[in-house]
Amino acid sequence: MQLPKLPLGYAVEVLVDWIEHYFGWLLDAISAVLRFLIGGLQDLLLAIPAPVLILIAAVLVWFVTRRDIKLAALTAIGLILVWDLNLWNLSMLTLALVLVSTIVALVLSIPLGIAAARSDTLNSALRPILDFMQTMPSFVYLIPAVIFFGLGNVPGAIATVVFAMPPALRLTNLGIRQVPTELIEVADAFGSTPWQKLLKVQVPVALPTIMAGVNQCIMLSLSMTVIASMIGAGGLGYQVLVGIQRVDIGMGFEAGLAIVIIAIILDRITQNLVPQRGERV
Amino acid sequence: MSIIFEQVSEEETGSVEPIIRVRNLTKVFGHDPEKALELYRAGRSKQEIFEETGSTVALIDISFEVSRGEIFVLMGLSGSGKSTLLRCINRIIEPTAGEIWIDGKDIVRIDNDELREIRRRKLGMIFQNFALLPHRTVLDNVAFGLEIQGVPVEERHSKARDMLQMVGLGGYEESMPDELSGGMKQRVGLARALTSDPDILLMDEAFSALDPLIRRDMQDELLELQQRLGKTIIFVTHDLDEALKLGDRIALMKDGAIVQIGTPEGILNSPENEYVEKFVADVDLTRVLTAGDVMRRPEPVAQWTAGPRVALHLMEEHDISCIFVVSRQRILRGRVTLDDTVEAVKRGKQLGDILITDVPKVTTTTPLSDIISLVVENPYPVAVVDDAGRLVGSISRGAILAALARKGVDTNATA
Structure with a gap:
């Protein structure tokens, strides 16, 4: 027996048409802003000569890791290798894409996470959505991204934002909720306003957990670069994709290695941004 | 200690206006306090009420007064409602019914702005597990109350420094809370509560997390400090020895009600019922009785x-x-x-x-x-x-x- 097929696909198409018709302006605006940010950041990164940027990166790592000279040296060596492999321009595009996606994801997920920590209703409403976002294969995001934003870097960034948001949101929520009751009571007992409580107690105490979310967000953004290249996002991901398509192992490996180098550097920087001292309660 | 006590009892017999007056305070945790109270008045046990309504009757019809400069101890076993009662006084826990008059204001009925103002100026709180903010230096922890009040940084740091000096922690300004021992942490907690110069200190099992020797020192220091600064202190403890040592008067609590209020001697010598007597039974009498x-x-x-x-x-x-x-x-x-x-x-x-x-x-x-x-x-x-x-x-x-x-x-x- 064959059940009558529900016209689910058709319904989605109608919905997409409707959104495009009434919210086309919004999609265009988002598109323009993202294009500007990604292009601007890429231009900025490329405007700085590679050796200077490598030096800046090494000094930054040295500084945030509290003078870990070994890590700073590895950063410099890794980036010199990327430069030497002629992957510098592609790397800067990837970096721009990852940073813009991460920033957008964080701007959305951290306030949402804080709101979810304060409201059980919002939290239980968000949970299934987050589950959905995290368990859905990341390829699936590509379809609506293409439908609404066409091909290129912008839909790539959008798909990346959707994919990278959940851990930052969840960890922000968790971090705020795990602030010990006594510390909340301290804020109240000394007469804090709700904002003072949030900014002087809850967020600072939750910061190590929130930073773990930020770190995860960046790592997931990077892991999306190859997938996002399937809808036209450029950079190292596209290089890997081409390598796969042409069965050009060397090319794929070089681009993949460059992604790993960038990932490690970003990881070390974000992990050390918050002082370790006084982390325990 | 006893000298202070004698002074206070003289004041009580005189016409000193109490600084805190609690009237018929009741607290029910849960969605339907009315129903729970109705059942309570009908003589049902707390357990039955919880099973029926899902609400917990935490405090029932509490009334007492605290005089200026008195150390008033709330004592009872865990679950007796003493910490809940303490938190009702600064409304960290919202009372269900009743009045709490502090300096002529019923704080149960004031709005949030006024409540914040009273919390900032009149009420200091000290916590069982110290509750120091882990991301702040000792100095910034002590200055926290003033920071909340918007006091400029130099002024609040200078006041915080003085307080740290007073509790014997001069030189630890830039340490992080993690680097201190338990006793030192609670000194920081004490300094933090004193920095905004409140009239009333609410102390929730303040010394219970400390080991016995440090604890005794802290008790002595608190008594000495109280004599010097004349603060009114409400002190929650489950330890009778501590209550007897610190308290000018003690309120013994059980199941959300005050069973007996009296001076330490009064409670020991004439326990009003079997519960109080049992509580008092394992006290080391040689430390309690005086010449x-x-x-x-x-x-x-x-x-x-x-x-x-x-x-x-x-x-x-x-x-x-x-x-x-x-x-x-x-x-x-x-x-x-x-x-x-x-x-x-x-x-x-x-x-x-x-x-x-x-x-x-x-x-x-x-x-x-x-x-x-x-x-x-x-x-x-x-x-x-x-x-x-x-x-x-x-x-x-x-x-x-x-x-x-x-x-x-x-x-x-x-x-």
């Missing part, structure tokens, strides 16, 4: 102006081997023994020639634990004198044993 509790009337005494014959006669008549000698106004001069007096009568000496002036003396507030050793070392009774040196009582071995035995029998009978 005033066990002393007997110093009868007879020999007048300084009388001769040895009179003293001898008194001793023979009362069958004692030693007698205290007092001058007019009952100022203690010393004592004479039977043997010496007999000798003096034979040889025609005066009382002054045989007077032993080096007599062990205690005051009415000296704890029994300090007296026992004196009594053991001395074959003769210990003299109890007041501040002016007047003889008010004497303590013999027999009196101490009798007092301890009396308490022991009482508590055994109810256990």
Whole structure:
């Protein structure tokens, strides 16, 4: 027996048409802003000569890791290798894409996470959505991204934002909720306003957990670069994709290695941004 | 400690306006407090009410007053509602019904802005697990209250520095809370509460997380501090010894109600019901009872102006081997023994020639634990004198044993 097929696909198409018709302006605006940010950041990164940027990166790592000279040296060596492999321009595009996606994801997920920590209703409403976002294969995001934003870097960034948001949101929520009751009571007992409580107690105490979310967000953004290249996002991901398509192992490996180098550097920087001292309660 | 207590009780009998007045305070946790209270009034147990309504009756009809400068102890086992009660006073927990008057304002009915203002200026709080902000230096922790009030950074740091100095933590300004020991952390907690100069300190099991020696030091320091600064303190504890040591008055709580309010002596000597008596039973009596509790009337005494014959006669008549000698106004001069007096009568000496002036003396507030050793070392009774040196009582071995035995029998009978 064959059940009558529900016209689910058709319904989605109608919905997409409707959104495009009434919210086309919004999609265009988002598109323009993202294009500007990604292009601007890429231009900025490329405007700085590679050796200077490598030096800046090494000094930054040295500084945030509290003078870990070994890590700073590895950063410099890794980036010199990327430069030497002629992957510098592609790397800067990837970096721009990852940073813009991460920033957008964080701007959305951290306030949402804080709101979810304060409201059980919002939290239980968000949970299934987050589950959905995290368990859905990341390829699936590509379809609506293409439908609404066409091909290129912008839909790539959008798909990346959707994919990278959940851990930052969840960890922000968790971090705020795990602030010990006594510390909340301290804020109240000394007469804090709700904002003072949030900014002087809850967020600072939750910061190590929130930073773990930020770190995860960046790592997931990077892991999306190859997938996002399937809808036209450029950079190292596209290089890997081409390598796969042409069965050009060397090319794929070089681009993949460059992604790993960038990932490690970003990881070390974000992990050390918050002082370790006084982390325990 | 007891000196403070006496002052306060004098004030109570006078017409001192209480700084905190709690009237019929009730707190129910849960969605339907009305229903829960109705059931409670109908005589149902808390357990039944919880099963029926899902609400917990945490405090029921609490009324008490605290005088300015008093240390008021809320004591009870866990779950008795003492911490809930403390948190109602600064409305960290919202009361269900009742009134809490602080300095003439019912804080249950004021709006949030006014409440914040009272929390900032009048109420300081100290927590069981110190509750220091882990991301801030000691100095910034202590300055937290002033920061919340918007005091400029130099001013609040300078005040915080002074407070740290006062609690003996000068030099630790830039340390992180993690680097301090438990006792030091609670000093920081104390300094933080004192920095905004509140009239009232709410202390929630403030010393319970500390080890016994540090704890005793902190208790002593708190008493000393309170005497110096004259703060009103509401102190929550589950430890009776601590309550007896710190409290001017103690409210003993059980199942969300106050079972008895009284001075430490009052609660020990006349527990109002079996619960209080059981609570009090395992107290180390020698630390609680004072000379005033066990002393007997110093009868007879020999007048300084009388001769040895009179003293001898008194001793023979009362069958004692030693007698205290007092001058007019009952100022203690010393004592004479039977043997010496007999000798003096034979040889025609005066009382002054045989007077032993080096007599062990205690005051009415000296704890029994300090007296026992004196009594053991001395074959003769210990003299109890007041501040002016007047003889008010004497303590013999027999009196101490009798007092301890009396308490022991009482508590055994109810256990």
